[in-house]
Amino acid sequence: MKKAADEEYWLIIYFENGSQEPQVEVRHGLLRGKTIVSFEGKIFSAFQGIPYAKPPTKSLRFEPPQQVDPWFGVFDATKEGHICPQLQRGVYLGNEDCLFLNVYGISDGTKRPVMVWIHGGGFLSGSGNTNMFGPEFLIDTDVVLVTLNYRLDALGFLSTGDSVVSGNNGLKDQVAALKWIQDEIILFGGDPDRVTIFGGSAGAVSVLLHMLSPMSRGLFHRVIAQSGTPLLPGIMHLSSRLSLAAKLAQAVSCHTNSSDLLVECLREKPIFEILAASALLSEHRLFDGTEFLPVVEAGSGAFIVDTPKKLISEKINDVPLILGVNNNEGLFFSYIAFTKLHIENNLITDFGHYFPNYLAYETNTYASQITDLIYEYYFQGKSQSFLQCFSDFLSDYFFFIPGNESASLFSHHRSSPVYFYLFSYVGHISLASRMFNKPVIGVPHGDELHYLFNVSLLVPPASRENSGTKDIEKTKQVTELWASFAKDGRPSLQNVDLTWSPFTEQSSNYLDIDTELNMATSFLDTRVALWAELNRLLNSGTTGMTALHWAAKRGRRDIVALLLANGADLSLTTTKGETAASLCTSAEVYKLLNPNADVPPELGPSLPITPGYLRYPPLNSKVQSSGKTVLQTTDVPLSPSSSKPTGGCVVDELVLKVRVAHSGDPDFIEVELPRQELTFSRLLRVCCEELGVNANQVFRIRKLPDTLVRKDKDVQRFRNFQELELVIAPPPGKGTSGSLYIGDSHLLCSVANLEEVFYCLWWDKQVGKLGSQYALSINSSGVIGDCVMVVPVPSEVGNVKKFVPQGYGSEVDWDNVVTLPSDVDRAVIAHHENDEVKFPEQLNLQRGQIQWGASLPEQVDAAQGGRILGATMLLFLWWALRPGPSELVEFWEFLDQGASSSSGPPVVDRYFERGAYIVPSARKIFKQTGHDCVDIFCDILSECLFYVLFQIGRMYIERNGSLLCVVHLFAKVLDDTVADPGITQEHIKPIA
Numbered sequence: 001m002k003k004a005a006d007e008e009y010w011l012i013i014y015f016e017n018g019s020q021e022p023q024v025e026v027r028h029g030l031l032r033g034k035t036i037v038s039f040e041g042k043i044f045s046a047f048q049g050i051p052y053a054k055p056p057t058k059s060l061r062f063e064p065p066q067q068v069d070p071w072f073g074v075f076d077a078t079k080e081g082h083i084c085p086q087l088q089r090g091v092y093l094g095n096e097d098c099l100f101l102n103v104y105g106i107s108d109g110t111k112r113p114v115m116v117w118i119h120g121g122g123f124l125s126g127s128g129n130t131n132m133f134g135p136e137f138l139i140d141t142d143v144v145l146v147t148l149n150y151r152l153d154a155l156g157f158l159s160t161g162d163s164v165v166s167g168n169n170g171l172k173d174q175v176a177a178l179k180w181i182q183d184e185i186i187l188f189g190g191d192p193d194r195v196t197i198f199g200g201s202a203g204a205v206s207v208l209l210h211m212l213s214p215m216s217r218g219l220f221h222r223v224i225a226q227s228g229t230p231l232l233p234g235i236m237h238l239s240s241r242l243s244l245a246a247k248l249a250q251a252v253s254c255h256t257n258s259s260d261l262l263v264e265c266l267r268e269k270p271i272f273e274i275l276a277a278s279a280l281l282s283e284h285r286l287f288d289g290t291e292f293l294p295v296v297e298a299g300s301g302a303f304i305v306d307t308p309k310k311l312i313s314e315k316i317n318d319v320p321l322i323l324g325v326n327n328n329e330g331l332f333f334s335y336i337a338f339t340k341l342h343i344e345n346n347l348i349t350d351f352g353h354y355f356p357n358y359l360a361y362e363t364n365t366y367a368s369q370i371t372d373l374i375y376e377y378y379f380q381g382k383s384q385s386f387l388q389c390f391s392d393f394l395s396d397y398f399f400f401i402p403g404n405e406s407a408s409l410f411s412h413h414r415s416s417p418v419y420f421y422l423f424s425y426v427g428h429i430s431l432a433s434r435m436f437n438k439p440v441i442g443v444p445h446g447d448e449l450h451y452l453f454n455v456s457l458l459v460p461p462a463s464r465e466n467s468g469t470k471d472i473e474k475t476k477q478v479t480e481l482w483a484s485f486a487k488d489g490r491p492s493l494q495n496v497d498l499t500w501s502p503f504t505e506q507s508s509n510y511l512d513i514d515t516e517l518n519m520a521t522s523f524l525d526t527r528v529a530l531w532a533e534l535n536r537l538l539n540s541g542t543t544g545m546t547a548l549h550w551a552a553k554r555g556r557r558d559i560v561a562l563l564l565a566n567g568a569d570l571s572l573t574t575t576k577g578e579t580a581a582s583l584c585t586s587a588e589v590y591k592l593l594n595p596n597a598d599v600p601p602e603l604g605p606s607l608p609i610t611p612g613y614l615r616y617p618p619l620n621s622k623v624q625s626s627g628k629t630v631l632q633t634t635d636v637p638l639s640p641s642s643s644k645p646t647g648g649c650v651v652d653e654l655v656l657k658v659r660v661a662h663s664g665d666p667d668f669i670e671v672e673l674p675r676q677e678l679t680f681s682r683l684l685r686v687c688c689e690e691l692g693v694n695a696n697q698v699f700r701i702r703k704l705p706d707t708l709v710r711k712d713k714d715v716q717r718f719r720n721f722q723e724l725e726l727v728i729a730p731p732p733g734k735g736t737s738g739s740l741y742i743g744d745s746h747l748l749c750s751v752a753n754l755e756e757v758f759y760c761l762w763w764d765k766q767v768g769k770l771g772s773q774y775a776l777s778i779n780s781s782g783v784i785g786d787c788v789m790v791v792p793v794p795s796e797v798g799n800v801k802k803f804v805p806q807g808y809g810s811e812v813d814w815d816n817v818v819t820l821p822s823d824v825d826r827a828v829i830a831h832h833e834n835d836e837v838k839f840p841e842q843l844n845l846q847r848g849q850i851q852w853g854a855s856l857p858e859q860v861d862a863a864q865g866g867r868i869l870g871a872t873m874l875l876f877l878w879w880a881l882r883p884g885p886s887e888l889v890e891f892w893e894f895l896d897q898g899a900s901s902s903s904g905p906p907v908v909d910r911y912f913e914r915g916a917y918i919v920p921s922a923r924k925i926f927k928q929t930g931h932d933c934v935d936i937f938c939d940i941l942s943e944c945l946f947y948v949l950f951q952i953g954r955m956y957i958e959r960n961g962s963l964l965c966v967v968h969l970f971a972k973v974l975d976d977t978v979a980d981p982g983i984t985q986e987h988i989k990p991i992a
Contacts, residue, residue, distance in 0.1 A: 021078075022047075022107060026184045029071040034078040036104070039136040039454070039475075046135070047188065048102040049081035052180040053173065055097035056151060061267045062158055062165045064301065065099060065176040083127035084152050085271045087279055092272045098149050101177050102128060104135035105144035105189040113486040114190040116146045116181060116220070117453075118174060120201030120228065120446070124153050124290040134454025137475055141483030144190035148177045154248055154278045155271070157292035160259040161242035167295040168303040171213075174206060175303070178219035196222040196486040200449060204228030204323070205235055208406070209294060211319065212311035213303050222489055224482060225323040227445055230294075230308035231402040237295040238307055244281070244291055251277035253679070312406075313413045320489040321410055322482075324421030324510070325403050328442025330394030334387055344386060351375055359397075366537040373537075377530055388441060396524075399445075401531045404524055407503045417502040419491055422523055423448045424514040427471040429459050448513075451478040470515070478513065493517075548572070548580045552593060555586035564592065654678065654718060658687045661702065661725040668723060679712045693726060700727045 022033045022045040033047035053065035060066060081100030086093055105112065117133055119126040126132070128147030135145045150156060156170025182192050197207045197220045204225035210216040211223055212230070230236055245262065249255070252273045254265035266274065282291045296304050304311070337358075338344045346354040355374070356367045378393040379386070403420075411418040423443050429450050430443070449455055451474050477493065481500075485491040491500050491511075498517055501509040508522045522528075548570070551559035560580075564570075570580060570593060581593040654675040657668035671690050673683065680701075688695040701709040704723040709715065 023074070024187050026050075026187060027070075028068055030074045031077040032074045036136070038139045040140045042106065042140060044104060044106045044135075044139050045188070046102070046104050047077040048130075049079055049100045050075075050077055050103065051081070051099060052101050052148070053099040053176045056099065056155075056169075057096045058267065061096065061155065062169065062263055064169055064172045067176075080129045081149065083129065084149050085155055085275060086121075086125040086152050087275050088125055092275065096155070096271060098127075098151070099173055099176070100128075101146055101148035101180065102130075103144065103146050103185070103188045103190075104139055106139065106142075107189050110189065111186065111191040112142055112144050112189055113194040113196065113483070114144045114146060114181065114185050114192070115482070115486050116148070116178065116195060116197045118148065118150070118197060118199035118203040118206045120199065120203040121152070122289045123157060123170060123202045123293055126152070126202075130454070131457040132449075132453065132455055134456055136454045137452060137479050138483065140476075141479045143483050143486055144185065144188055146177075146181060146185070146190075148174070150174050150177070153290050154274050154292045157290075157294065158245055158248070158263075158266075159237075159241045159295045159297070160245045160263065162259055163299055164259040164263055165245070166297045166299055166301060167241065168297060171206060171209060171294060171303050172215070174210070175213075175215050175219065178210075178216065182219060193221065194486065195220045196224060198224035198226065198482065199228070200226040200446060201228045202235075205230050205232065205294070208323075209304060209308070211317045211321070212308055212314075214305075214316055215303050217317060220317070220319065222320045222485060223322070224485065225321070225406075226448060227325050227329060227399060227403075229323065229402045229406040231406050232398055233402070234289075235293060236304075236308070237293055241292075241295055247281055248274070248277050251280060309409065312409045315414060318414045318416050320416045320419075320485070321414075322419045322421065322485055322491060323403060323407060323410075324423060325395075325399045326423045326443040326445060326447055328391060328395060329399040329445045330391035330397075331388075331442065331444035333394050333398070333445070334391040337390070338387055344390075347390070348386060351379070361538060370534060370537050373530065373534060377527075384441075396527055396531065400524060401527070404508070404528065407508070408505065411503050412505055417489070418504075419485075419500055420503040420508070420510040422510050422512050422520075424512055425451075425474050427451075427474060429471055448478070451475045452482065474515075477517070549578065549583055552580040552586075552589055553583040555584075555589055557586065557588050557592065560589050560592050655720050656683075656687075656718065656722050656724055658691060658724045658726065660691055660693060661727045663728075670721075678715055678718075680709070680715050683709075683715050687724070687726060691726065693728065698726050698728060701725070702727055 022035065024031045024033070024047065028051075031047050031050060033045050035043050036046045038044055051068045054060060054068055056063065056065065080102065082095035082098045084094050084098035085096060115138060117128060119128050119133065127149050133147050135147075138145050150173035151170045156173070157167060158165055158169075159167030161167075178195070178197070181190070181195060185192050185195075197210060199205075199207045205228045207223050208225050208228075208230050210220065228235075242259070245259070249262045249266060252266070252269050254262055254269070256262050256265065278290055278292060282289060294304060296306060298305070343354065343358060347358075352368070352371050352375075355371055361367055361370060374393060379389045382389050407418050407420045426443055427450070430447055450459060451471075477496075480493055481491045484493070492498065496517065499519070500511050501507070501519055503509050508524075510520055510523055512518045512520050512523075548560065548564075549572075572579070581590065584590045584593060654673050656671050656673065658671055659665065659668045669690060671687060673686055684695055684698060684701065687693075687701070688698065702725045703709050703714070703718075704725060709724070
């Protein structure tokens with residue numbers, strides 16, 4: 001690879017025309033970054049949102065990453081890119097155009113070691129963004145830090161088991177990023193010959209898989225794996241996942257027996273449908289996770305070609321390694337299981353029955369022996385809480401035993417040193433302590449991240465600054481250990497007498513990272529022998545499934561026929577009592593096993609996902625699921641549609657009458673459609689073909705007289721000769737009657753009706769107070785730019801006055817517009833109709849903007865409405881910043897004078913429910929203050945209006961940089977807003 005000469009290196013990063021914006025020219029074009037201040041006050045360069053591969057969209061969805069195209073001009077690398085699509089608590093976030101990385105470093109001509117962080121999240125969620133992985137601490141250790149995004153869930157780990165989609169594209173994204181780093185990092189002050197990859201949880205699994213992959217050879221030189229290994233139970237698939245791909249396809253109505261056609265169909269599906277279907281397929285898991293995981297591949301483009309245990313012995317990428325665990329890894333997972341799934345009472349009541357089911361070994365022939373061993377060691381006669389007992393078991397099962405085994409295997413088969421650690425330090429900024437609002441035992445999963453990164457999403461700056469000298473010292477210790485390892489492969493501290501001895505076969509050395517640093521040995525003690533016996537029983541047991549059961553379950557007619565010809569016993573059952581026929585998923589195989597059967601049963605019912613019902617899903621829409629259906633459709637093979645056979649009869653036809661709304665032609669045309677399996681997407685496609693309309697221009701389908709058709713359930717209730725209208729959105733632009741245009745600094749609206757209302761507000765930086773508020777009646781279609789935040793409110797809000805510009809119902813009157821500040825940098829807009837707030841589907845929102853819908857009540861008193869708006873702003877700003885106890889008191893005092901910190905929601909809910917705590921807390925507040933609008937408040941929160949206010953809060957924080965400023969701003973909103981916004985002609989100014 002071509003690298004810049006050392007004597008030229010100091011010229012690479014430069015500042016244009018004396019400005020403070022660093023620029024770097026990489027091979028694809030010029031990048032403009034920004035400067036940031038480190039924790040110790042050092043100025044360093046930040047280049048964010050750098051594309052390292054082409055956007056994996058359209059035909060590139062499910063394809064390995066492709067080299068990014070060059071760009072012209074200067075690429076703005078001052079903002080983070082999209083995160084990859086994901087569901088967080090049922091909320092859809094992200095964008096497929098997400099393959100970005102971020103580079104942070106000091107540009108003074110010195111080549112520094114490079115540390116590449118790969119985020120965790122169970123291969124289901126997460127990103128490399130600064131809200132979780134701020135660079136301010138590691139930069140002080142004299143390294144270059146790189147963080148990155150990679151594809152997640154089904155988009156990153158779908159596998160058809162063949163060359164169509166072999167799998168592991170999320171890991172191949174990471175390889176593409178590492179190749180980019182080898183080519184370009186020297187331009188940012190990094191040394192391409194000293195690259196350390198490190199990651200936590202699923203990121204730790206990733207970095208260890210890179211050690212086992214020929215594809216990653218030569219791309220890194222050291223590895224740090226925090227709380228995760230490929231030996232973790234259930235984190236990898238060791239065989240083809242064709243059946244899982246088929247179930248996903250079936251869930252979104254892609255019925256085909258060809259993997260090519262299956263993938264082609266999935267490429268046409270909205271991302272939200274794919275993620276929602278994946279969530280359904282994964283909901284049987286005890287903890288949040290996905291079924292789409294790394295998989296052993298075959299072929300020339302494979303990332304992982306064999307099981308991890310076998311690959312460790314092949315000495316691919318033999319480099320120094322640090323791996324370790326936190327001393328109470330299972331705490332969060334046990335808490336989730338007890339609070340979300342409510343399994344504690346079941347385990348206490350009948351441990352022997354429920355425990356094997358929860359851990360999915362109930363069909364093993366040694367299930368009772370396994371359960372007895374676990375109960376006797378972890379639960380029987382223990383003085384600690386049942387929660388902590390369960391946490392101890394999960395810590396061992398998922399982390400300690402796999403971690404210890406990984407260290408043993410790497411140290412046995414590799415020549416490079418292996419260092420092991422146990423993180424035991426519980427500090428003031430401990431996530432667990434903040435979560436439970438009291439001291440807890442030990443360090444849970446992910447808590448070590450606070451001592452490597454500025455985790456601003458969970459720990460506000462004020463809490464970090466007040467955390468005390470011990471936390472600051474521990475942060476410096478951990479970052480120095482990691483950075484010294486990145487520099488020369490030996491973790492050390494300059495001013496501490498410490499020798500971190502490697503983990504070996506003869507001595508299981510580990511560093512205990514507590515208040516003091518201490519070397520120790522064999523932290524698992526007798527548990528190694530216990531788990532050797534447990535693993536022996538788990539691996540030697542059987543489900544009683546024969547080859548015939550296996551072949552029938554996977555629809556392999558050829559194998560079933562061969563087995564039957566050689567005397568296979570049809571009467572054999574599994575340990576669950578299942579026959580081969582009862583497991584059958586193919587009509588042809590069913591006939592082989594039941595030759596006297598006239599009509600085979602309906603096999604492989606579709607999952608309850610409605611295809612194409614919403615192009616842009618509501619941001620806060622919860623994934624509706626049916627766990628029973630998912631469990632009943634296991635391992636469905638690639639097969640034709642499983643619709644009921646017609647018996648040779650003519651399919652029932654549905655006759656509909658359709659026309660284009662407001663087209664000038666009042667006549668309908670008749671369209672014939674098969675009633676059976678008629679879907680919304682098919683209805684739209686056929687109607688558009690018959691009427692000669694572009695489907696992308698159809699804003700909605702309306703069932704006359706005036707009912708909106710949205711989803712398949714509505715379509716299935718149609719009767720013959722139902723009259724329908726296709727409502728076409730007008731083309732975007734100025735001067736269109738019934739449209740909204742927001743330009744660089746003006747809001748222009750031409751009103752078509754008075755049913756939709758918007759509430760507009762912004763921060764006036766010149767006068768330092770809240771700007772004017774406008775309630776605008778507009779039509780439901782429009783175009784947006786980057787100038788204003790628009791917050792929807794109900795159409796019947798007390799004294800809010802509606803302003804109707806001149807030009808109503810005709811061409812736009814250019815003398816009547818609303819002038820807005822030109823420096824507002826983000827726009828959000830929606831329309832209100834039938835008590836719902838939704839986005840026009842044709843809007844093309846730019847990076848960082850999100851679309852959603854929300855239900856709003858019809859009637860709100862003006863004063864109550866202001867109280868709701870202000871309270872919601874405060875609550876969600878507080879939720880976003882995660883303040884400490886002192887800030888918490890301030891917030892609740894602004895909400896209700898005299899409120900104490902005990903009025904606030906329990907801290908524990910902040911982490912797990914991501915806002916669900918607000919509803920019960922709001923009830924308490926409103927009862928205290930005498931405002932009887934609890935139901936209205938809950939209705940708003942149950943959907944997504946809060947996210948609008950959350951975005952406003954984040955914008956003001958970024959703008960003003962002061963928590964106090966924002967508190968005062970929203971306190972004003974709380975006290976003064978809505979009662980009489982004073983919308984008058986004085987606010988209307990002509991365009992300059």
